[in-house]
Amino acid sequence: MSNPPASGENQSVARALSILDLLADSPEPLGVREIARRLGLPPSNVQRLIKTLTRAGYLEQADATLRYAIGYRAFQVGNAFVGQTSLVSAVMPELYALADEHITGFLGVMRDRSVVYLATVQSEGPVAINHRPGHQTHLHSTAMGKALLAEMSDEAVISLLGSDPLPRITQSTRIELPQLLADLAEYRKLGYSYSDEENRQGFFSAGAVVRDATGGVVAVLSGAVPAVDLAADARARIGMRVHDAAQRASRKLGAPTPRAFGHPAG
Amino acid sequence: MSNPPASGENQSVARALSILDLLADSPEPLGVREIARRLGLPPSNVQRLIKTLTRAGYLEQADATLRYAIGYRAFQVGNAFVGQTSLVSAVMPELYALADEHITGFLGVMRDRSVVYLATVQSEGPVAINHRPGHQTHLHSTAMGKALLAEMSDEAVISLLGSDPLPRITQSTRIELPQLLADLAEYRKLGYSYSDEENRQGFFSAGAVVRDATGGVVAVLSGAVPAVDLAADARARIGMRVHDAAQRASRKLGAPTPRAFGHPAG
DNA sequence: GAACAATGTTCCATTAAGTGGAACAACTGC
DNA sequence: GCAGTTGTTCCACTTAATGGAACATTGTTC
Known part of the structure; x- marks a missing residue:
């Protein structure tokens, strides 16, 4: 041996x-x-x-x-991985603000073809989404992951995820690559991503990326609410809300002019 | 070499x-x-x-x-150090409840003659106490540390801290061992510890330990508020409040009959 | 309470694996 | 373009890691 x-x-x-x-x-x-x-x-x-x-x-x-x-x-x-105090201190107030509006907020980064959770701020109420820091989830089924993917070109997404079949997490999970790419195209126009019970039955969440002074993506932020009794316009409202939170955090980090959503080449 | x-x-x-x-x-x-x-x-x-x-x-x-x-x-x-989901899920709701009452809550454990912070939930308002997870502070100057010390016998405290002089953090820090021991005796009677600007100028905080099913101390919890405009009875109120939070968390962990504060031999 | 089967721990000869100096390549800035 | 960095690779030397076996402890079972 x-x-x-x-x-x-x-x-x-x-x-x-x-x-x-x-x-x-x-x-x-x-x-x-x-x-x-x-x-x-x-x-x-x-x-x-x-x-x-x-x-x-x-x-x-x-x-x-x-x-x-x-x-x-x-x-x-x-915990030194979280690094410079700037990221956390820029984002945490936004997560707390989301929690005040009954939206549970998450902060994450992309690593190893996954989303790694850095922080959570639970909203009041019976929403029990308990993703411990360090928890890893799929890129293709979560709002956070899809917001990160929407930053890449289609080719980059394919070369990143194309090798293995996309695992089905819930009934709504996008397991076909073309379907996923269509989602991403929509998110680039919208300015935010979302996951409609695609990662967890009963929860809707929206995501948007956070940029630093160089304009590069340093993290991603998302907000989740129970999917029950959620009108279509409420989804858009939450998406915009999360988008704004990410924008504010980015500005706090010195990000340049809030440019259009989408990858640089677009 | x-x-x-x-x-x-x-x-x-x-x-x-x-x-x-x-x-x-x-x-x-x-x-x-x-x-x-x-x-x-x-x-x-x-x-x-x-x-x-x-x-x-x-x-x-x-x-x-x-x-x-x-x-x-x-x-x-x-993050696996935090371990079983039970501790965090038992304590976090208590920290959020404290935050609702404008008390910033902390969770910590004793390691290496120090308090190591596990989690923080900031209260709204201008209170900017930002102790990142993993941060280390002194046992003798913080409410959390003193709550842990109050669980030990005087001899154990002396053998733990007696070797080196107690560093002065603020003007109010207990740097004399007898003074500190007197504090601890008081805390054992009160059921909670406190630190009156002894670790950070301008902040009052109270602490109490959390026990698990075996009755052993598994963590310590504290709440902090700005020291300005704080009447003496407000201090006691916050102390009781933190004590209750710790009790509730302990009960959730299956701790036996809420016994009297103080070390087992007492 | 003795016999058993686990466990954690230490010892030590063998040699494989880590070490560190030197050489190389790529980059930076004067 | 040169001088001083840097990251990286190579390779002979031998140190330091390895793993089997023996020992010490625990707790379990009959």
Whole structure:
């Protein structure tokens, strides 16, 4: 059972990161031998890697002295991903404003062909959309994802998503590429994207991108409401509302003249 | 310049983690050679470690193809620290409720002789307390920290904080241990802790611990308001309010009979 | 309460894998 | 155009990581 390190990489570090990945996805803490078993590594090796990770605070003992879980240092370091205070401080007030209007607001970025959630501000009421920070969802089924896709050219979208079939999340999910591209064309005209129960039954959401001083897309913002009793004009109203919030956040970040929606080449 | 690995640890992993630590604390992305210089390591070594970290998503190129910053995978993994959905889903509604009453709410845990912030819900108004998740503050100057200390015995507090002098944060900070212990005794009777501009000029905050089903302390909750125009009875009112919020969250986590404040031996 | 089967941890010979100096290439700005 | 960066690759050396085995602990079962 040889497992040579990838070219130009470091085997020990790769293994240590796989331990972090494993524990991050595990709902409960795991012991040394259990981890070793799942990763196909000798316990003595895992033991040493864990000791290093623990001493640095990236792991910690869950209970008295048994199994291990992700440590506080990983949390601190990970939150540095959000980076410069500017993005969050520009967007969070907008999310709170949305919540005041009974719209649950989300902030996310595109990574790894997915949307990664950075923050959520729940609206009052029975709306229980609980996407923890770090949660990953599909690009093609969410308002956030589709707002990001609408920024790209059709060719870029195809080369990004064309390799695998689009998974169906709900009955309304766009699983055909042409259908999705048609949506994107509409969003470019509208100035916002939306997802009508395409990712979660019973919820309508709209999305719009946030730009920084260079004019590049730095994040995407969305707002969600229950889909029941929602007239067609209400959808447009929410779309405009989210669009405005994203515009305001972008302006706060020093984005240049609020240009037309769509990719630069358009 | 020899730098042998600590006993029973892994040198490569320790170095990789030091890269993460460095980039997490750096306000801007850093290049390979810059990192190598700051850590006292050869660039070729750093290069390989970075490649491994990048391929796993723990680092990513900031701009076109220049310097490196913390990656999205670190964010995702780090957020697993918050762990079981139960804690957050039990506490967040309480924080939102506080915000409705113009109290900015915080959630934190004790780690490494400090309070680590997990979440914040800002109240409306001009209150701009912006403690990003992962932020670390002192135990002795914050309401959250003092609520945690009040759970320990005086001896435990002394052995925890007695080694170093307590740093002065504001003019009101308790920098004398006996003074701090007197505070803690008061909090045990009150059922909540408070910090009267001891950590931040102009802000009063109160704190109370959250317990899980085993009765152990799993987190601490606090609420902050501007200190101006705050009558003495208002302080008590906010303290009780925060105490109630913590109680409710604890009950939601299945905590046993709301027992008296104070450490078990008391 | 003894026998069992897990567990976490340490030890140590083997050698594979990490190390770091040097060389190369690409870029920047004087 | 030159000088000082930078990121990246190469490769001989040997350090430092590896993994099997032995040991120590726990908790479970009969």
